[in-house]
Amino acid sequence: MxxxxxxxxxxxxxxxxxxxxxxxxxxxxxxxxxxxxxxxxxxxxxxxxxxxxxxxPSFKIVKNDKHVLAPADGKVVVIEDAEETEYFKEKRKQISIFMSPVNVHVNRSPIAGVVKFCKYHAGKYLVAWHPKSSTENERTTIVVEKPDGVQVLFRQIAGAVARRIKWYVNEGDAVDQGAEFGFIKFGSRVDVFLPLDAKINVNIGDKTKGGRTILAELS
Structure with a gap:
């Protein structure tokens, strides 16, 4: 450790x-x-x-081009079809993971590919499970594109306590699946937006492990 x-x-x-x-x-x-x-x-x-x-913690990451790995330790609090208004501007499957202060707060890339979009937004500090936290809180949005052109968006969201979002990637960077891309200090949330045909492998209330839990499978 x-x-x-x-x-x-x-x-x-x-x-x-x-x-x-x-x-x-x-x-x-x-x-x-x-x-x-x-x-x-x-x-x-x-x-x-x-x-x-x-x-x-150190652990072995099992890479699979079809798998979307959890970006963080935490608890699944949202699984739904939602309008992603910042980048895709269309409906996507959304999975949200709430990270409590006792979770490991390292954030890991769900897929391997190239960073196509990366943007930081200053904002409010609503509690991380608030429905508007995804669009109104301090946040960083990152989109990674796989070699086959499939794109996955993940968003770091600050909560009422977490006010220190860190990210270590920029547009054009190549990232490995499960590699660290950021950190959020204290309680927070990470949203993942997937293609609508993605097969979801988790349920509301499931506990996730960043870089190990398979959130979904891509076509």
Missing amino acids: TLHKEGRKILFFSLIIFVGIYFLVDYLTDAPEWVNNSVLGILVVVYFLILQFFRN
């Missing part, structure tokens, strides 16, 4: 702040011992919660 690069500064400064808080409580106040121990316990628990959020 390794730590993601996005967490290094946060973990470093959090450690300094937490040590400072404990020093203030333990050495500069007359608080009883049980208070000092309670503060220490709370700080340790909070620090380990932050630590686990930035974990970046």
Whole structure:
């Protein structure tokens, strides 16, 4: 298990702040011992919660040109035919994955191909499961085209807590299936838009693993 690069500064400064808080409580106040121990316990628990959020597990990615892999760990909250208004401007099959603060927040490319479109949008911070979060929240839209011309759109969406969307690809970049393309700090959501004839392999409420769960199969 390794730590993601996005967490290094946060973990470093959090450690300094937490040590400072404990020093203030333990050495500069007359608080009883049980208070000092309670503060220490709370700080340790909070620090380990932050630590686990930035974990970046290693695993083997099974690549398949016909498969669409989950872009993130989380829970499937939407499966529907929806109008995609930014890029395709037509109906597509939409699958949305909600990422809670306890999920791994590395985002991975569902397919292999070339990035045909990449755009960042500033926006609101509605809760990630809000219906309008896909179009009104801070978000990044990425479209990857396979060698056979099939395109898949995936969108990183910030939530009420997540306000740090990171993406590492640009238009024209080649990406491998399951390769990391971004990261969202704390709770958030990822939408995937597929061709209407895609065979969906998940159901509402299913748990997904980024780069491992097969969301759908393409024709």
